[in-house]
Amino acid sequence: MTEATHDEAHEGTLGPRLNRLRAGVLGANDGIVSTAGLVVGVAGATDDRGALLTAGLAGLLAGSMSMAAGEYVSVSTQRDSEKAALATERRELREQPEAELEELTELLERRGLSREIAREAAEQLTERDALRAHARVELGIDPDDLTNPWHAAWASFVSFTVGALLPLLAIVLPPGVLRLPVTVVSVLASLFVTGWVSARLGSAGARQAILRNVAGGALAMGVTYLAGLLLGASGT
Template sequence: MLKRHSERHRTDRIGWLRAAVLGANDGIVSTASLIVGVAAAHTPQSEVLVAGVAGLVAGAMSMAAGEYVSVSSQADTERADLGRERQELATDAEAELKELAAIYVERGLEPPLAQQVAEQLTAHNALATHARDELGISDNLSAKPVQAAFASAATFAVGAALPLVTVLVVPAALLVPVVSGGALVFLTLLGIVAARVGGAPVLKSAARVVFWGALALGLTAGVGALFGTVA
Protein backbone atom coordinates (compact mmCIF):
# COMPACT_ATOMS: atom_id res chain seq x y z
CA MET A 1 0.00 0.00 0.00
CA LEU A 2 1.35 3.40 -0.98
CA LYS A 3 1.98 5.87 1.82
CA ARG A 4 0.88 9.46 1.49
CA HIS A 5 3.87 11.77 1.73
CA SER A 6 3.87 14.38 4.48
CA GLU A 7 5.43 17.22 2.49
CA ARG A 8 3.67 20.53 3.02
CA HIS A 9 3.51 23.17 0.31
CA ARG A 10 3.30 26.92 0.67
CA THR A 11 -0.06 27.04 -1.11
CA ASP A 12 -1.54 25.88 2.23
CA ARG A 13 -0.68 29.33 3.56
CA ILE A 14 -2.05 31.49 0.77
CA GLY A 15 -5.34 32.46 2.43
CA TRP A 16 -4.13 33.52 5.84
CA LEU A 17 -0.75 34.79 4.61
CA ARG A 18 -2.35 37.19 2.14
CA ALA A 19 -4.73 38.56 4.77
CA ALA A 20 -1.99 38.80 7.42
CA VAL A 21 0.51 40.60 5.19
CA LEU A 22 -2.16 42.94 3.86
CA GLY A 23 -3.36 43.73 7.38
CA ALA A 24 0.09 44.39 8.83
CA ASN A 25 1.17 46.43 5.83
CA ASP A 26 -1.96 48.59 5.98
CA GLY A 27 -1.62 48.97 9.74
CA ILE A 28 1.91 50.30 9.47
CA VAL A 29 1.42 52.45 6.37
CA SER A 30 -1.95 54.00 7.18
CA THR A 31 -1.29 54.69 10.86
CA ALA A 32 2.27 55.94 10.35
CA SER A 33 1.10 58.12 7.46
CA LEU A 34 -1.76 59.50 9.56
CA ILE A 35 0.61 60.28 12.43
CA VAL A 36 3.18 61.87 10.12
CA GLY A 37 0.55 63.95 8.35
CA VAL A 38 -1.00 65.22 11.58
CA ALA A 39 2.39 65.83 13.20
CA ALA A 40 3.62 67.72 10.14
CA ALA A 41 0.77 70.17 10.65
CA HIS A 42 2.33 71.11 14.03
CA THR A 43 -0.45 69.42 16.01
CA PRO A 44 0.14 68.84 19.76
CA GLN A 45 1.56 65.40 20.53
CA SER A 46 -1.48 64.32 22.59
CA GLU A 47 -3.76 64.99 19.62
CA VAL A 48 -1.41 63.11 17.32
CA LEU A 49 -1.72 60.12 19.64
CA VAL A 50 -5.52 60.35 19.70
CA ALA A 51 -5.60 60.46 15.90
CA GLY A 52 -3.32 57.43 15.74
CA VAL A 53 -5.44 55.38 18.16
CA ALA A 54 -8.60 56.31 16.28
CA GLY A 55 -6.90 55.26 13.06
CA LEU A 56 -5.95 51.91 14.60
CA VAL A 57 -9.48 51.09 15.74
CA ALA A 58 -11.18 52.31 12.57
CA GLY A 59 -8.63 50.64 10.35
CA ALA A 60 -8.78 47.27 12.10
CA MET A 61 -12.57 47.19 11.89
CA SER A 62 -12.49 48.32 8.27
CA MET A 63 -9.99 45.60 7.38
CA ALA A 64 -12.04 42.94 9.14
CA ALA A 65 -15.28 44.02 7.49
CA GLY A 66 -13.69 44.40 4.08
CA GLU A 67 -11.99 41.01 4.19
CA TYR A 68 -15.12 39.29 5.49
CA VAL A 69 -17.36 40.77 2.81
CA SER A 70 -14.84 40.16 0.03
CA VAL A 71 -14.01 36.58 0.97
CA SER A 72 -17.66 35.82 1.73
CA SER A 73 -18.51 36.84 -1.83
CA GLN A 74 -15.86 34.45 -3.06
CA ALA A 75 -17.25 31.70 -0.82
CA ASP A 76 -20.78 32.36 -2.14
CA THR A 77 -19.52 31.96 -5.70
CA GLU A 78 -17.76 28.73 -4.79
CA ARG A 79 -20.90 27.33 -3.17
CA ALA A 80 -23.00 28.29 -6.18
CA ASP A 81 -20.55 26.59 -8.54
CA LEU A 82 -20.48 23.46 -6.38
CA GLY A 83 -24.28 23.40 -6.25
CA ARG A 84 -24.46 23.63 -10.03
CA GLU A 85 -21.83 20.90 -10.39
CA ARG A 86 -23.70 18.66 -7.95
CA GLN A 87 -26.87 19.09 -10.01
CA GLU A 88 -25.07 18.31 -13.25
CA LEU A 89 -23.55 15.16 -11.75
CA ALA A 90 -27.00 14.03 -10.66
CA THR A 91 -28.71 14.70 -13.99
CA ASP A 92 -25.99 13.97 -16.58
CA ALA A 93 -23.20 11.93 -15.03
CA GLU A 94 -22.00 10.59 -18.38
CA ALA A 95 -21.40 14.03 -19.84
CA GLU A 96 -19.58 15.08 -16.68
CA LEU A 97 -17.36 12.00 -16.93
CA LYS A 98 -16.47 12.87 -20.53
CA GLU A 99 -15.77 16.46 -19.50
CA LEU A 100 -13.42 15.27 -16.77
CA ALA A 101 -11.61 12.90 -19.12
CA ALA A 102 -11.19 15.74 -21.64
CA ILE A 103 -9.57 17.87 -18.92
CA TYR A 104 -6.99 15.15 -18.27
CA VAL A 105 -6.31 14.78 -21.99
CA GLU A 106 -5.61 18.52 -22.18
CA ARG A 107 -3.16 18.08 -19.32
CA GLY A 108 -1.19 15.47 -21.23
CA LEU A 109 -2.73 12.05 -20.60
CA GLU A 110 -3.53 9.65 -23.42
CA PRO A 111 -7.32 9.35 -23.94
CA PRO A 112 -7.60 5.76 -22.64
CA LEU A 113 -5.65 6.60 -19.51
CA ALA A 114 -7.55 9.87 -19.06
CA GLN A 115 -10.82 7.94 -19.22
CA GLN A 116 -9.58 5.43 -16.67
CA VAL A 117 -8.39 8.16 -14.29
CA ALA A 118 -11.68 10.03 -14.65
CA GLU A 119 -13.69 6.89 -13.89
CA GLN A 120 -11.64 5.99 -10.82
CA LEU A 121 -11.66 9.49 -9.38
CA THR A 122 -15.38 9.83 -10.06
CA ALA A 123 -16.03 6.57 -8.25
CA HIS A 124 -13.97 7.79 -5.30
CA ASN A 125 -15.53 11.27 -4.96
CA ALA A 126 -17.11 12.77 -8.04
CA LEU A 127 -17.96 16.21 -6.62
CA ALA A 128 -14.55 16.75 -5.00
CA THR A 129 -12.83 15.70 -8.22
CA HIS A 130 -14.83 18.12 -10.38
CA ALA A 131 -14.41 20.87 -7.80
CA ARG A 132 -10.65 20.47 -7.86
CA ASP A 133 -9.96 19.72 -11.53
CA GLU A 134 -12.78 21.57 -13.28
CA LEU A 135 -13.52 24.49 -10.95
CA GLY A 136 -10.15 24.89 -9.24
CA ILE A 137 -11.66 24.68 -5.76
CA SER A 138 -9.82 22.76 -3.04
CA ASP A 139 -9.79 22.67 0.75
CA ASN A 140 -6.43 24.46 0.88
CA LEU A 141 -7.45 27.31 -1.43
CA SER A 142 -11.14 27.67 -0.65
CA ALA A 143 -12.43 30.93 0.77
CA LYS A 144 -12.50 31.22 4.58
CA PRO A 145 -14.15 34.58 5.47
CA VAL A 146 -13.85 34.44 9.28
CA GLN A 147 -10.21 33.39 9.18
CA ALA A 148 -9.37 36.18 6.73
CA ALA A 149 -11.27 38.79 8.77
CA PHE A 150 -9.57 37.93 12.05
CA ALA A 151 -6.13 37.69 10.43
CA SER A 152 -6.52 41.10 8.78
CA ALA A 153 -7.86 42.86 11.88
CA ALA A 154 -5.29 41.36 14.25
CA THR A 155 -2.30 42.03 12.03
CA PHE A 156 -3.54 45.55 11.22
CA ALA A 157 -3.69 46.29 14.95
CA VAL A 158 -0.18 44.93 15.47
CA GLY A 159 1.17 46.93 12.54
CA ALA A 160 -0.60 50.10 13.68
CA ALA A 161 0.67 49.69 17.24
CA LEU A 162 4.29 50.02 16.11
CA PRO A 163 4.14 53.70 15.04
CA LEU A 164 1.85 54.46 18.00
CA VAL A 165 4.51 53.28 20.43
CA THR A 166 6.93 55.64 18.71
CA VAL A 167 4.62 58.58 19.45
CA LEU A 168 4.73 57.70 23.15
CA VAL A 169 8.52 57.72 23.43
CA VAL A 170 9.71 60.31 20.88
CA PRO A 171 9.60 64.10 21.37
CA ALA A 172 7.08 65.98 19.23
CA ALA A 173 9.80 67.75 17.24
CA LEU A 174 11.17 64.41 16.04
CA LEU A 175 7.91 62.63 15.32
CA VAL A 176 7.92 63.06 11.54
CA PRO A 177 11.45 61.72 10.83
CA VAL A 178 11.43 59.03 13.53
CA VAL A 179 7.95 57.67 12.74
CA SER A 180 8.74 57.72 9.02
CA GLY A 181 12.07 55.97 9.47
CA GLY A 182 10.63 53.46 11.91
CA ALA A 183 7.75 52.67 9.57
CA LEU A 184 10.15 51.97 6.71
CA VAL A 185 12.18 49.66 8.93
CA PHE A 186 9.02 47.82 10.03
CA LEU A 187 7.90 47.52 6.40
CA THR A 188 11.27 46.11 5.41
CA LEU A 189 11.05 43.48 8.14
CA LEU A 190 7.47 42.68 7.11
CA GLY A 191 8.55 42.19 3.51
CA ILE A 192 11.37 39.88 4.59
CA VAL A 193 9.12 37.79 6.86
CA ALA A 194 6.39 37.53 4.22
CA ALA A 195 8.96 36.45 1.64
CA ARG A 196 10.42 33.81 3.96
CA VAL A 197 7.02 32.37 4.84
CA GLY A 198 5.73 32.45 1.29
CA GLY A 199 8.93 31.40 -0.45
CA ALA A 200 9.20 34.60 -2.51
CA PRO A 201 12.39 36.57 -3.36
CA VAL A 202 13.33 38.55 -0.24
CA LEU A 203 14.72 41.65 -1.94
CA LYS A 204 11.76 42.04 -4.28
CA SER A 205 9.21 41.54 -1.50
CA ALA A 206 10.88 44.04 0.82
CA ALA A 207 11.46 46.62 -1.92
CA ARG A 208 7.85 46.81 -3.04
CA VAL A 209 6.39 47.32 0.43
CA VAL A 210 9.03 49.93 1.28
CA PHE A 211 8.43 51.81 -1.99
CA TRP A 212 4.68 52.17 -1.47
CA GLY A 213 5.11 52.92 2.21
CA ALA A 214 7.63 55.66 1.50
CA LEU A 215 5.33 57.15 -1.13
CA ALA A 216 2.37 57.21 1.29
CA LEU A 217 4.48 58.75 4.07
CA GLY A 218 5.90 61.41 1.77
CA LEU A 219 2.53 62.43 0.40
CA THR A 220 0.83 62.69 3.79
CA ALA A 221 3.76 64.55 5.28
CA GLY A 222 3.53 67.03 2.42
CA VAL A 223 -0.21 67.49 2.88
CA GLY A 224 0.18 67.95 6.64
CA ALA A 225 2.95 70.50 6.21
CA LEU A 226 0.90 72.40 3.63
CA PHE A 227 -2.17 72.61 5.85
CA GLY A 228 -0.01 73.49 8.86
CA THR A 229 1.54 76.35 6.93
CA VAL A 230 -1.83 77.61 5.70
CA ALA A 231 -3.29 77.42 9.20
Protein backbone atom coordinates in the same frame (compact mmCIF):
# COMPACT_ATOMS: atom_id res chain seq x y z
CA MET B 1 4.55 7.91 -4.56
CA THR B 2 6.62 9.56 -7.28
CA GLU B 3 8.67 12.70 -6.67
CA ALA B 4 6.28 14.76 -8.80
CA THR B 5 3.27 13.50 -6.87
CA HIS B 6 5.07 14.16 -3.59
CA ASP B 7 5.83 17.75 -4.63
CA GLU B 8 2.24 18.26 -5.81
CA ALA B 9 0.91 17.01 -2.47
CA HIS B 10 3.12 19.41 -0.56
CA GLU B 11 2.09 22.25 -2.88
CA GLY B 12 -1.56 21.47 -2.26
CA THR B 13 -1.22 21.63 1.51
CA LEU B 14 1.31 24.46 1.82
CA GLY B 15 0.01 26.71 -0.94
CA PRO B 16 -3.14 27.97 0.82
CA ARG B 17 -1.23 28.43 4.09
CA LEU B 18 1.46 30.48 2.39
CA ASN B 19 -1.17 32.58 0.66
CA ARG B 20 -2.89 33.29 3.98
CA LEU B 21 0.42 34.14 5.60
CA ARG B 22 1.33 36.46 2.75
CA ALA B 23 -2.09 38.14 3.01
CA GLY B 24 -1.43 38.67 6.72
CA VAL B 25 1.94 40.26 6.00
CA LEU B 26 0.38 42.55 3.40
CA GLY B 27 -2.38 43.48 5.83
CA ALA B 28 0.21 44.43 8.43
CA ASN B 29 2.02 46.40 5.75
CA ASP B 30 -1.16 48.36 5.02
CA GLY B 31 -1.54 49.09 8.73
CA ILE B 32 2.02 50.39 8.94
CA VAL B 33 1.81 52.67 5.90
CA SER B 34 -1.66 54.12 6.46
CA THR B 35 -1.18 54.78 10.17
CA ALA B 36 2.33 56.13 9.68
CA GLY B 37 1.08 58.53 7.04
CA LEU B 38 -1.69 59.68 9.35
CA VAL B 39 0.36 60.27 12.50
CA VAL B 40 3.29 61.82 10.62
CA GLY B 41 0.85 64.17 8.90
CA VAL B 42 -0.59 65.18 12.26
CA ALA B 43 2.94 65.56 13.63
CA GLY B 44 3.60 68.09 10.88
CA ALA B 45 0.77 70.22 12.24
CA THR B 46 1.20 69.73 15.99
CA ASP B 47 3.47 68.04 18.51
CA ASP B 48 0.69 67.51 21.06
CA ARG B 49 0.89 63.93 22.30
CA GLY B 50 -2.85 63.72 22.91
CA ALA B 51 -3.67 64.80 19.37
CA LEU B 52 -1.20 62.29 17.96
CA LEU B 53 -2.60 59.48 20.09
CA THR B 54 -6.19 60.33 19.16
CA ALA B 55 -5.41 60.49 15.46
CA GLY B 56 -3.41 57.26 15.57
CA LEU B 57 -6.10 55.33 17.44
CA ALA B 58 -8.81 56.65 15.15
CA GLY B 59 -6.79 55.61 12.11
CA LEU B 60 -6.08 52.19 13.60
CA LEU B 61 -9.71 51.46 14.39
CA ALA B 62 -11.06 52.87 11.13
CA GLY B 63 -8.50 51.03 9.05
CA SER B 64 -8.84 47.68 10.81
CA MET B 65 -12.64 47.78 10.68
CA SER B 66 -12.58 48.80 7.02
CA MET B 67 -10.17 45.98 6.18
CA ALA B 68 -12.26 43.44 8.09
CA ALA B 69 -15.54 44.56 6.52
CA GLY B 70 -14.07 44.62 3.02
CA GLU B 71 -12.53 41.18 3.42
CA TYR B 72 -15.77 39.76 4.83
CA VAL B 73 -17.79 41.04 1.87
CA SER B 74 -15.21 39.87 -0.65
CA VAL B 75 -14.81 36.38 0.79
CA SER B 76 -18.57 36.01 1.30
CA THR B 77 -19.05 36.68 -2.40
CA GLN B 78 -16.36 34.13 -3.22
CA ARG B 79 -17.97 31.56 -0.93
CA ASP B 80 -21.38 32.14 -2.53
CA SER B 81 -19.80 31.59 -5.95
CA GLU B 82 -18.18 28.36 -4.76
CA LYS B 83 -21.49 27.09 -3.37
CA ALA B 84 -23.28 27.95 -6.61
CA ALA B 85 -20.61 26.16 -8.66
CA LEU B 86 -20.90 23.07 -6.48
CA ALA B 87 -24.68 23.10 -6.76
CA THR B 88 -24.44 23.28 -10.55
CA GLU B 89 -21.90 20.45 -10.61
CA ARG B 90 -24.10 18.34 -8.33
CA ARG B 91 -27.07 18.82 -10.66
CA GLU B 92 -25.04 17.99 -13.76
CA LEU B 93 -23.72 14.81 -12.15
CA ARG B 94 -27.26 13.76 -11.38
CA GLU B 95 -28.73 14.62 -14.77
CA GLN B 96 -25.89 13.66 -17.15
CA PRO B 97 -23.38 11.37 -15.41
CA GLU B 98 -21.87 10.01 -18.64
CA ALA B 99 -21.12 13.48 -19.99
CA GLU B 100 -19.55 14.44 -16.68
CA LEU B 101 -17.42 11.30 -16.68
CA GLU B 102 -16.18 12.16 -20.17
CA GLU B 103 -15.48 15.72 -19.06
CA LEU B 104 -13.43 14.50 -16.11
CA THR B 105 -11.52 12.15 -18.40
CA GLU B 106 -10.64 15.01 -20.75
CA LEU B 107 -9.54 17.21 -17.86
CA LEU B 108 -7.20 14.48 -16.64
CA GLU B 109 -5.88 14.02 -20.17
CA ARG B 110 -4.99 17.71 -20.29
CA ARG B 111 -2.88 17.15 -17.20
CA GLY B 112 -0.68 14.71 -19.08
CA LEU B 113 -2.35 11.33 -18.63
CA SER B 114 -2.94 9.00 -21.54
CA ARG B 115 -6.53 8.43 -22.65
CA GLU B 116 -6.70 4.96 -21.11
CA ILE B 117 -5.22 5.96 -17.76
CA ALA B 118 -7.29 9.14 -17.63
CA ARG B 119 -10.49 7.15 -18.23
CA GLU B 120 -9.61 4.62 -15.56
CA ALA B 121 -8.70 7.34 -13.08
CA ALA B 122 -11.92 9.24 -13.85
CA GLU B 123 -14.00 6.13 -13.26
CA GLN B 124 -12.29 5.38 -9.96
CA LEU B 125 -12.61 8.97 -8.77
CA THR B 126 -16.28 9.03 -9.78
CA GLU B 127 -17.00 5.80 -7.92
CA ARG B 128 -15.28 7.11 -4.82
CA ASP B 129 -16.79 10.63 -4.75
CA ALA B 130 -17.88 12.18 -8.03
CA LEU B 131 -18.64 15.63 -6.66
CA ARG B 132 -15.32 15.90 -4.85
CA ALA B 133 -13.45 14.77 -7.97
CA HIS B 134 -15.10 17.34 -10.21
CA ALA B 135 -14.84 20.06 -7.59
CA ARG B 136 -11.10 19.62 -7.26
CA VAL B 137 -10.14 18.81 -10.84
CA GLU B 138 -12.61 20.99 -12.73
CA LEU B 139 -13.36 23.84 -10.32
CA GLY B 140 -10.26 23.89 -8.11
CA ILE B 141 -12.47 23.82 -5.00
CA ASP B 142 -12.23 21.65 -1.90
CA PRO B 143 -15.85 21.02 -0.83
CA ASP B 144 -14.71 20.45 2.76
CA ASP B 145 -12.66 23.63 2.94
CA LEU B 146 -14.66 26.48 1.46
CA THR B 147 -13.42 29.99 2.14
CA ASN B 148 -14.61 31.34 5.50
CA PRO B 149 -15.50 35.06 5.53
CA TRP B 150 -15.26 35.34 9.31
CA HIS B 151 -11.75 33.89 9.37
CA ALA B 152 -10.69 36.28 6.62
CA ALA B 153 -12.26 39.26 8.40
CA TRP B 154 -10.58 38.51 11.72
CA ALA B 155 -7.23 37.86 10.04
CA SER B 156 -7.41 41.22 8.25
CA PHE B 157 -8.45 43.01 11.45
CA VAL B 158 -5.62 41.50 13.47
CA SER B 159 -2.89 41.92 10.85
CA PHE B 160 -3.80 45.56 10.17
CA THR B 161 -3.95 46.31 13.91
CA VAL B 162 -0.55 44.75 14.54
CA GLY B 163 0.99 46.77 11.74
CA ALA B 164 -0.70 49.99 12.83
CA LEU B 165 0.53 49.69 16.42
CA LEU B 166 4.16 50.22 15.40
CA PRO B 167 3.90 53.78 14.03
CA LEU B 168 1.36 54.67 16.71
CA LEU B 169 3.69 53.69 19.55
CA ALA B 170 6.70 55.17 17.76
CA ILE B 171 5.06 58.59 17.50
CA VAL B 172 3.61 58.64 21.02
CA LEU B 173 6.21 57.07 23.32
CA PRO B 174 9.48 58.94 22.57
CA PRO B 175 10.09 62.51 23.79
CA GLY B 176 8.94 65.31 21.47
CA VAL B 177 12.18 65.93 19.61
CA LEU B 178 12.67 62.24 18.82
CA ARG B 179 9.13 61.33 17.79
CA LEU B 180 9.43 62.01 14.09
CA PRO B 181 12.88 60.45 13.46
CA VAL B 182 12.05 57.40 15.58
CA THR B 183 8.79 56.92 13.69
CA VAL B 184 10.36 57.33 10.27
CA VAL B 185 13.23 54.95 10.98
CA SER B 186 11.04 52.30 12.61
CA VAL B 187 8.45 52.46 9.83
CA LEU B 188 11.02 52.19 7.04
CA ALA B 189 12.73 49.30 8.84
CA SER B 190 9.39 47.51 9.22
CA LEU B 191 8.55 48.07 5.57
CA PHE B 192 11.93 46.59 4.65
CA VAL B 193 11.02 43.46 6.60
CA THR B 194 7.45 43.14 5.28
CA GLY B 195 8.64 43.72 1.73
CA TRP B 196 11.26 40.99 2.06
CA VAL B 197 8.85 38.52 3.69
CA SER B 198 6.05 39.09 1.16
CA ALA B 199 8.50 38.66 -1.71
CA ARG B 200 9.86 35.43 -0.29
CA LEU B 201 6.38 34.02 0.33
CA GLY B 202 5.38 34.96 -3.21
CA SER B 203 8.60 33.54 -4.69
CA ALA B 204 9.40 36.94 -6.20
CA GLY B 205 12.55 39.03 -6.29
CA ALA B 206 13.17 40.58 -2.89
CA ARG B 207 15.14 43.62 -4.00
CA GLN B 208 12.45 45.26 -6.09
CA ALA B 209 9.72 44.40 -3.60
CA ILE B 210 11.70 45.99 -0.76
CA LEU B 211 12.49 49.10 -2.78
CA ARG B 212 8.84 49.56 -3.77
CA ASN B 213 7.68 49.01 -0.22
CA VAL B 214 10.16 51.37 1.42
CA ALA B 215 9.81 54.04 -1.28
CA GLY B 216 6.02 53.93 -1.06
CA GLY B 217 6.08 54.31 2.72
CA ALA B 218 8.62 57.13 2.56
CA LEU B 219 6.55 58.93 -0.06
CA ALA B 220 3.36 58.55 1.98
CA MET B 221 5.01 59.96 5.10
CA GLY B 222 6.67 62.78 3.18
CA VAL B 223 3.46 63.91 1.49
CA THR B 224 1.34 63.78 4.63
CA TYR B 225 4.04 65.53 6.68
CA LEU B 226 4.18 68.41 4.18
CA ALA B 227 0.39 68.59 4.22
CA GLY B 228 0.45 68.74 8.02
CA LEU B 229 3.03 71.50 7.96
CA LEU B 230 0.93 73.54 5.55
CA LEU B 231 -2.25 73.03 7.53
CA GLY B 232 -0.49 73.78 10.79
CA ALA B 233 1.01 76.97 9.36
CA SER B 234 -2.32 78.12 7.96
CA GLY B 235 -4.01 77.55 11.30
CA THR B 236 -1.58 79.70 13.26
